[in-house]
Amino acid sequence: MRLLTPDICVIGAGSGGLSVAAGAAAFGVPVVLIERHRMGGDCLNTGCVPSKALIAAGRHAEAIRAARRFGIDAGEPRIDFAAVQDHVRETIAAIAPHDSQERFEGLGVTVLRETARFEDAATVIAGDCRIRARRFVIATGSSPAVPAIPGLDTIPYLTNESLFDLRALPARLAVIGGGPIGLEMAQAHRRLGSAVTVIEAGRALAREDADLARFALDRLRQEGVDLREATAVAEVAVEAEGIVLGLQGGGRIGASHVLVAAGRRPNTAGLDLAAAGIDEGPSGIRVDRGLRTSNRRVHAIGDVADVAGLGPLRFTHVAGYHAGLVLRAILFRLPVAEDRAILPRVTYTDPEIGQVGLTEAEARARHGDGLRILVEPLSASDRARTDRAGEGMIKVITTKRGRILGAGVAAPEAGEIINAWSLAVANRLGIGAFARAVPPYPILGEIGRRAAIGYYRPGLTSPWLRRIISLLRRFG
Structure with a gap:
């Protein structure tokens, strides 16, 4: 057996692992990168990239339908679903070289296309x-979690790992799960011509602020998605x-295809973590805020990492952020800690839902009533009017003194708009920074400045302020 003794061994060539390997190699550090499946991981092959390519196709189809509102009647779009999937594959192929084995070997990384397992606390086979x-x-990374529904294993159900292999449009798509993945794919397929039903046991987009989520949920319903909240699937039969999906409490839903989008599970099977003294739980490998496991030689990042018992944040950009933290810790011996407050998230429905920092409910749980809630409707933006952008809003949560909490x-x-607020939260800017900014006119993001100005609006009616103005007027 060949012995390799690199400084760093990375297991997994998804977004987080590739970032660690590339970053370390850039400093001339010897790196071994192990990947048992496809380079680029879930994001490139079965997640972010193909899903956004499919969403883009659906958005263009919907734009054709909506064109008549601008005086342009192009009729109902003709959908060639096989060509849509070709677009998805071409997008993956265009990005794949950046994540390829050849590129990383060119950077000086030793790439092994094998399955990894720990032999002991300091050795991997x-x-x-x-x-x-x-x-x-x-x-x-992580994989789709499949709920234990009687009969589900008797049908060829879809997950994000198989959805993009379809060559024919699903006639009747049933989606189990009303989270971001389920709703994004529901809307995209509906726009491309599928009849779509979403079944969610709780509240759809439950993690998001309900005031914001309702805009996306209302839009899905308007477009014809049958959204069943507080509804569980009891059984599946052919x-x-x-x-046919049988529902708890009665009722049946017919489908040609079933997409399971009911959460994710960490990919730890076969790693033999116990041999290395690494603790794990149902949500992933247990790490501290510095992303270190119970074995101080080992870090875990991205989807597989349960940080400080708070659970994983399963986003590509979070994996990249984690990679930067562990590189600083490993290469420069710097103390690092994950800061969740600065990490944004976006649900890519139409309208999109973007969030950074605390939601209103989270802020009230932590700070009580010592808050200011600043709200501005999308309709306040002239650009929203010119584009017929539909309904939406911005909600900003600050302390009484104007510190931005979320x-x-x-x-x-919304993903583009929330990015500026991420910058503000990361740099601990106050609401005054947005009130002083001068955005170009007209843009949708202008509603952020309008919300910020709203923080100062109560002071405009202050008797003291009026007296000062009156006094100054006397001096000409």
Whole structure:
């Protein structure tokens, strides 16, 4: 068996693992990167990239339908679903070279396309190689969680790992799960011509501020998505007319295809973490805020990491952020800690839902009534009027003294708008920074400045302020 002794051994070539490997290699540090499946991981192959490509196709189809509102009647769009999927594959292929084995070997990284397992606290076995490294980084990601629904295993259900392999449009798509993935794919398929039903046991988009989420949920319903909240699937069966989902409390839903989008599970099977003294739980590998496991030689990042018992944040940009933290810790011996307050998230429905920092409910739980809630409707933006952008809003949560605790946006391109608020939260800016800013006119993001000015509006009616103005007027 061949012995390798790099400084860093990275397990998993998704966004987090690739960032660690590339960053370390840039400093001339010897790195071994192990990947058992596809380079680029879930994001490139079955997650962010293909889903956003499909969403883009659906958005263009909907734009054709909506064109008549601008005096342009192009009729109902003709959907070639196989060509749509070709667009998805072409997008993946265009990005893939950046994540390829060839590129990383060119950077000086030793890439092993094998399954990894720990032999002991300081050794990993991958194929015919034994790797003894100074530090290990586990970046194995997550996979779709499949609920234990009787009969589900008797049908060829879809997950994000198989959805993009379809060549024919699902006639009747049933989506189990009303989170971001489920709703994004529900809206995209509805816009491309599928009849879509979403079944959610609780509240759809439960993590998001309800005031913001309702704009996306209302839009899905308006477009014809049958959204069933507080509804659970009791069983799945195949009958003469096709797949039938039986609902708890009665009722049935027929489908040609079933998409399971009911959460994610950490990819830890086969790693033999116990052999390395690494603790794990149902949500992932347990790490502290510095992303270190119970084995101080080993870090875990991205989807697989349960940080300080708070659970994982399963976003590509979070994995990249984690990679930067562990590189600082490993290469420069700097103290690092995950700061969740600065990490934004976006649900890519139409309208999008963007959030950074605390939601209103989270802020009230922590700070009580010592808050200011600043709200501005999307309709206050002239650009929203010119574009017929529909309904939406921004909600900003601050302390009484104007420190920004969080912000949420429901609007087209909310992800672009929330990015500025992420910068503010990360740099601990006050609301005055937005009130003083001069945005170009007209943009949708102008509603952020309008909300910020609202923080000062109560002071405009102050008797003391009026007396000062009156006094100054006497001096000409």
